[in-house]
Amino acid sequence: MYISDLALDDFRSFHELVLALEPGPTAFVGSNGQGKTNLVEAVAYLSTLSSHRVGTDAALVRYAASGEPQPAGAVIRAKVVHGHRPSVLELELISGRANRARLNRNSTRPRDLLGILRTVVFAPEDLALVREQPTVRRRFLDDLAVTLKPSLASLRAEHDKILAQRASLLKSARAARASTSSMLSTLEVWDAQLAAAAARLIAARIDVVQRLRPWVAESYGRVSQGRSAARIAYRSSLLVHEGAAEPDPAAEDVFIAAEESLRNTSATAARLEEAMGALHAREIDRGANLVGAHRDDLSLFLDALPAKGFASHGEQWSLALALRLASYELLRHDVDAYGGDGEPVLILDDVFASLDEGRRRALAGIAAEAQQVLLTAAVGEDLPSALSGARFHVTNTATGSQVRRD
Ligand SMILES: Nc1ncnc2c1ncn2[C@@H]1O[C@H](COP(=O)(O)OP(=O)(O)OP(=O)(O)O)[C@@H](O)[C@H]1O
Ligand SMILES: [Mg+2]
Structure with a gap:
């Protein structure tokens, strides 16, 4: 399966993000603290309803700069292509309240989203x-x-x-x-x-x-x-x-x-x-x-x-x-698998810089075969050439993190 569209509202450092994605490797490159992990964390959250970084949801809603109204919640939306028909998953994280979910525009329990978008x-x-x-x-x-x-x-x-x-x-x-x-x-x-x-x-x-x-x-x-x-x-x-x-x-x-x-x-x-x-x-x-x-x-x-x-x-x-x-x-x-296509979206957050040459090559070899792989790196040169594909630059600005295609 792969994600063809991703949209975020007030998730972490993102105020508004609308992103079209393709199968194969997609890299997000940017200096430390710009929002790369935040972006892939949103994808993983939609998949598992939990964050690989924090235990509580409080940090997931954008913390507004002083003078700006505090957002009441965050929204993660993705279109997942698998099987015959794509699925549109939407999750609303509301500060201090239970999450709300929609599947193909119909309200549903957040739990019903589990298993539809698979990530590793x-x-x-x-x-x-x-x-x-x-x-x-x-x-x-x-x-x-x-x-x-x-x-x-x-x-x-x-x-x-x-x-x-x-x-x-x-x-x-x-x-x-x-x-x-x-x-x-x-x-x-x-x-x-x-x-x-x-x-x-x-x-x-x-x-x-x-x-x-x-x-x-x-x-x-x-x-x-x-x-x-x-x-x-x-x-x-x-x-x-x-x-x-x-x-x-x-x-x-x-x-x-x-x-x-x-x-x-x-x-x-x-x-x-x-x-x-x-x-x-x-x-x-x-x-x-x-x-x-x-x-x-x-x-x-x-x-x-x-x-x-x-x-x-x-x-x-x-x-x-x-x-x-x-x-x-x-x-x-x-x-x-739901939709008959069990292959998860592979997410490699900031891992190539810490691997030696042999492991880097082994991981790149496996990831190059993946239907979709989302990678992050602070330095573009750390990404193996076997994984060249779409590349986005992530920067945090006064109006939140921005993503633009290189
Ligand atoms: N709820 C929030 N509201 C606003 N900003 C946030 C929120 N949560 C995290 N941030 C900001 O997001 C930034 C961290 O983003 P992220 O972890 O995605 O960085 P990164 O690009 O992955 O960096 P690195 O290369 O160091 O891993 C920090 O500057 C942090 O202050
Ligand atoms: Mg990071």
Whole structure:
């Protein structure tokens, strides 16, 4: 798929932008702080309803210069060409209120836009996929699961709501010091609900991990020129609780072997409920949920060693890149996509300057084949010649960021 038209109103540093785009590579070049990332962030937001940079939407609406009225909201609009008929997606972000959406000019829930415009973003922040806490990798898996199957967005929301409610019950039990029997029976009701939602979320994530696995190995081989093999495993907190897997990092084979049985949602829900029952006293003591999908992780290995803590800076970069390229390949080969064209728009935000020659060439080779790739760079010379295509210059002016064709 590709975006043929993009329009922004009051998004970040843009006051008004109307842009016609073509398939193939399109580069946005400009000095630091001019609005290049803002532009691609808008595209990614329309695709996932979240930003790859910030957790809250408050920063996404243009902050007006003093003396100018403050805009009430921002609008992102794009026409996506895929399958037989293009789709027109429109999202309005209103400060302090719920977003509003339109699809082909009809009002709809924002959630109904998910899965229509597919994007894969690779950005410097992605080093966090390898280095940071498990929550970053869970989000990676969950986002990909939702892109593949948009109905999972409601499961994810429901799971997080139950998790928060159970956590607040555990906190009040802790504050009360003595847990009454009514408290414990209320807790059991929440155990069953959380176990059911978590089991379904775990199964969806494992499905993603298993489909992603061959592409991660292949993509890592391409970007590292085959110097080592990358492997991924779904690291389940349930298995650690059951004593089936050691919490030590080398237990990856045990986790991989257990993936199949964890896909059985009713059996996993029963196991989770049992684990929660055994953990009640500790959970009340800590005032926190101790087992479930929210404690799981995606383990990343290079040969036999965990990437976190062992891999070099360059290897971590390659692995982060391989995860994104693997997502791109997985989506591209997904035949169930809305509009029948699963190939996502590839977004490469400011990545070429930090890659060495070999990786730059590998990435450029893959991106050159993409139906549409949007690239940003502060310096035009950093863009590989294999990706020459349309080029725009981005500058921030007194009236907001401007984009003009070179
Ligand atoms: N809500 C907002 N309202 C107005 N301006 C904003 C808003 N959010 C961000 N900006 C401005 O946008 C600019 C950053 O834009 P962006 O991150 O797109 O830069 P960039 O061109 O990608 O730069 P770099 O090359 O450094 O990555 C900053 O100057 C920032 O002040
Ligand atoms: Mg940037």
